[in-house]
Amino acid sequence: MGGPHVTEEFDEALGRNGGERHADAVALGEADETWPKIVEDAARGTLKEVYAPVDDFGQERKPSLKEYPAIPWDKINLKQFNLIPKMAMRTLRRIGDGWGTFRIIPMESGRGCPYGCEFCTVTGFFGDSIRFRTNESVVSELLLLKARAKAKAARSLSFSSTTILPSTSSALNLCCATSSPRKRRCTGWRKSAPISCAMRNLWT
Ligand code: SF4
Numbered sequence: 001m002g003g004p005h006v007t008e009e010f011d012e013a014l015g016r017n018g019g020e021r022h023a024d025a026v027a028l029g030e031a032d033e034t035w036p037k038i039v040e041d042a043a044r045g046t047l048k049e050v051y052a053p054v055d056d057f058g059q060e061r062k063p064s065l066k067e068y069p070a071i072p073w074d075k076i077n078l079k080q081f082n083l084i085p086k087m088a089m090r091t092l093r094r095i096g097d098g099w100g101t102f103r104i105i106p107m108e109s110g111r112g113c114p115y116g117c118e119f120c121t122v123t124g125f126f127g128d129s130i131r132f133r134t135n136e137s138v139v140s141e142l143l144l145l146k147a148r149a150k151a152k153a154a155r156s157l158s159f160s161s162t163t164i165l166p167s168t169s170s171a172l173n174l175c176c177a178t179s180s181p182r183k184r185r186c187t188g189w190r191k192s193a194p195i196s197c198a199m200r201n202l203w204t
Contacts, residue, residue, distance in 0.1 A: 002027035004121040014049055028052040030111070030126070032063040062126075065111065065133045073105075073144045081105045105145060109138050 001023040006013045010028060015021025025047050027034050034051040041047045055061045081103040084092065092100035110132040116123040 001025075002031050004125045007125065010050060025049055025051060029060060030063055033061070062111075062131065065131045068133045068137045071141055071144075073141065073148060078103055078105070078148065107138075107141060107145070109133055 001013050006023075006026050007028045010026045011017045012019060013021075013023045013026050025038060025042075026049065027038060028050065030053060031038075031051070033053050038047070038051055053061050053063070082089075083102045083104060084100055089100040110130055111126040112128065112130040113120075113122045113126065114128045114130065116128060
């Protein structure tokens, strides 16, 4: 198991606090570097309980997103991302092509947030400095996804990253890259963003 809650309360996940044990092992923080070790240890039968992304001095290490792995969207089964309940699918598909399909596919462009809102885990989990993927990496992934999508089922894109817009330059670069005439494959994209972006007239 992993994620923000498990990172903060890993004793709970491992049943060390007297409760039920929910996992054989936990990955703390971002698991980009620890996941291969976890798989390797599991295959060898030497799984440890806790995996933490630390350097030789025991300090937490945040992975750079500059060398981001290519997600094989050309092979992944996209049906698992369809939010339409199965019982409604058959009825909706009678209406026409594209009905019965509403996929939200997670895609990140960066990690970290400098705002640290008290109700949010992003700054605590990913850090207060922002790490971005390269525009080329994000656009390649977008185009791979679009190549698989039927025109009627994929008119817009939704980014799951919380940090596409805190950096004005990165956001604008990304907008330009995805909307250039040669690469245009979608009619729009949407993203949640801090209100400061609107105050800086980013949308005009
Ligand atoms: S601005 Fe958004 S992502 Fe950043 S800490 Fe606040 S709620 Fe979380």
